[in-house]
Amino acid sequence: MAENKVTFGLKNCYYAPYSFDELGNIVYETPKHIPGAVELSNEPRGDLIEFYADNQVYYSAPNNQGYESTLTIAKIPDHFMINVLGEEKDESDGTITEVANAKTKPFALMFEFDGDIRATRHVMFNCTANRPNVSSSTKTDSVEPNTNELSLVASPIEMNDKLVVKTKTTETTPQSVYNMWFDSVYNTTPVAVTGVTLEPASISLAVGEYQQMAVTLEPINASNKDVTYTTSDDTVATVTSGGLVEAIAVGTATITVTTADGGFTDTATVTVA
Structure with missing residues (x-):
């Protein structure tokens, strides 16, 4: 099958908090949609390791520490602020309170870049988020909607005896895997039919x-x-x-x-x- 020549656009952003079971296995929650995705930038973390001897580069090795990411979205959903950033909702009056010592949750981030053949779907398995920027401005003779920026760090995590950062689909990914991508977080080890x-x-x-x-x-x-x-x-x-x-x-x-x-x-x- 032909490969994408280009990728463009951003849509289908989802997040799935995770925890560990009694055996130490990662258990992801059902992914939740983050509507209004505008832009996602992923900057690699970890510089190339270089060791010099005999007046030359004697040894070099990659140092993959994941990504520093910025997700720009129309509005951060309240359920993300509660489920990931630990804000507290008062069910009696519907208010949401930012708590200074709240415990944040790690999560998987899933998203899709379109392509000329087929959209490429991604998952970064181990993300942590910082508090988003909050800003707005007065109306003038034109109105431009606000956006929010969410700062993320996607770090390697051990899954099935491998340190993994992210997984993406290709043009040869089975349609069944592709169609179910946002229903649950992809498992790096295929689960066999019995x-x-x-x-x-x-x-x-x-x-x-x-x-x-x-x-x-x-x-x-x-x-x-x-x-x-x-x-x-x-x-x-x-x-x-x-x-x-x-x-x-x-x-x-x-x-x-x-x-x-x-x-x-x-x-x-x-x-x-």
Whole structure:
């Protein structure tokens, strides 16, 4: 597949705070949308390490310490101020108070740059945020909306025995992974499929009727969710790539679903009256 020649634009900004479970594993919350993204700049942190000897560079090595980032947005959502920066909301009157000694939460930041082939989706796994700039100005003969700047630091974090900073999609990323990018934080180690269930297990249709099949993969966070459908007799019943069954003629046919990962299968019987 052809690669993007250019990238441009910024949209689909999400954040997902995280904590650690009793085994020390990172547990991310469900990503929340940050609307109104205007600009994101990521400046690398960590200078190249150079050691001189014998009148020359004797040894050099990269020093990746992540990024210093600035996210410019139309307005920082109240839920970000509460969930990440530790501000407190009074449910009785709806006010939000900035607390000087509040404990901030680390989070993953997800966003998307458009491209001429397909948008590139990113996730930076370990971000911390500083308090945003707060400013405004009086109206004149024209009105220009305010923006907020959020200063972030994206640091490396150990995940699956690797120090990772960020992950992005490419033109060859499976569509199932691409489509689910903002539903949960991407896991750097693919989660293998262990089984599949096709429902309903048996169907009775009249000629010309349709039935949408439903598939459940195990585990539910499997990385590759692609499946294929086949029919044992397309003169009796056909099935589309999306699992829509159509009754063609009187008889019985078997619909089979097969996972792209591992080749797990399940079947359903279609009886056409």
